[in-house]
Amino acid sequence: MSDIQADKALFLQAGALGDSLFALTLADFVKNSLKLDAVDFLGRPEYTSYFPSRTCVSKVYDWDRFAAHRLFTDPAGFDIPDSDPLLELLSDYQCIVNLIGGNDSDFEKNLIFAVYCRRSADIATILTRPEKGGLHLADFFISQFAEQAGLTVAVKDEHKNKILVRATGADKVRGGKILNNAAESFFGGPMPLTQSDRLVIIAPGGGGLGKCWCLDNFLRVADLLSAEGLTPVFLLGPAEMERFSSRRISEIQAAAVTLSGLSLEELVGCLSFAKVFIGNDSGVSHLAGLMGIKTIAVFGPTDPAVYRPLGPDAAAVRDDSADFADSPSPPVQQKVLSLIR
Secondary structure (H helix, E strand, O other): OOOOOOOEEEEEEOOOHHHHHHHHHHHHHHHHHOOOOEEEEEEOHHHHOOOOOOOOEEEEEEOOOOOHHHHHOOHHHOOOOOOOHHHHHHOOOOEEEEOOOOOOOHHHHHHHHHHHOOOOOEEEEOOOOOOOOOOOHHHHHHHHHHHHHOOOOOOOHHHHHOOOOOOOHHHHHHHHHHHHHHHHHHHOOOOOHHHOOOEEEEEOOOOOHHHOOOHHHHHHHHHHHHHOOOEEEEEEOHHHHHHOOHHHHHHHHHHOEEEEOOOHHHHHHHHOOOOEEEEEOOHHHHHHHHOOOEEEEEEOOOOHHHHOOOOOOEEEEEOOOOOOOOOOOHHHHHHHHHHHO
8 A cells, every 4th residue: 555545444343342442543543644534434333333423433334234244254255246235335435444354364355355346445454463562552553554555654642642532412411311310319319410520430341351350449449439529420331230240230339320221322421421430441441531531441461551541631550460350459449549639
C-alpha cells in the first residue's frame, strides 16, 4: 500500500467490545491521516451497533448477515458468486483494513480474492497481538498501518488522549432515567443521581475470570467511597449475572445501586453521568476511558503497558499478587482510592 486514493475505508473486525474499541482508535487515525469521508465496520453489531452517531464510524454491517465466516475456508475450495452481497459490499471501498486474519492466512487470501473479483483496492492486514512486550496495542495497530500505507508522518501519542465516544442527547435521557429509577428503588425515594457530580460507576466483571479483581475489593472500595460522600453504582453485565452466585449478587445489590441488563446504547448513556469509573481490564473500562471519564482499571495477569485503557483521564493500577482474583488486597484498594481523592 502507498499513496492511498480513497474516500472511505471498511474495517473487518469480529472481536468483542474491548477489541472493537482498540480498532476504533485505529479507525480514527486512518480517517484523519487519509482525510477520508467515512470509515465503516463489518463485524459484530452486539459490540459495535452504537458506533454510528457516537464515534468516527459511519455505518456498521452485520458479519452474519453477509456470511463473512466464509472467508475462513480453505482457499482451494473458496468461491463466491458474482452477485453475492459480500462482494457488493467489499467493492464499495477503496481501502480495506483487515483485523481478523493475519498475513498469508486463509482469511487474508480469500479476502484478497473476493475484493479483486470486482476491483482493485488497498488492503491492510493488521496483526492483533504485539510481537514484543511494552508496545501499547493502539501503537501496534497504528504503526503497522502507517508502515503499510507509506505514511511518513510520525505516529504521535496524541491518539492516547482523545475522546472517541460521545453520548447522544437521547443516550443521556435514557441513561438518566435508568439511573434515577434504580436509585429510587435502592434508596426508597427520589435520589436524582444525574444531578450531582458524586457518581462512581463500578464494573467488577470482565471477559475472563482470571482478569477480574476479587469482588471483595470492589465491595470494600464502594463502602469507603460511600463513607466519603460519593455514590457508588455497580454495573453487572450478562457474564456477571451468570458467573456470580445469588448470594454474591445480593451482596452487591445491598451495598449500592445496581444496574444490569443494559444495552450498549443504555450503557453509554449511564456512563455519561459518571464522575469516575472503576473496573478491570475489560471492554467497559476501555469504553469509559474513550468517553473521557476518569477511568481506573485494575490489572492482574495482563500487561497494562499493552492493554491499558486510553483516554484523557485513564489510569491503570497493577495488582501483581498471586491471588489477584481470589483474595482482597487492601494496599491496592488504597491505590485506587488515592486516584479518586
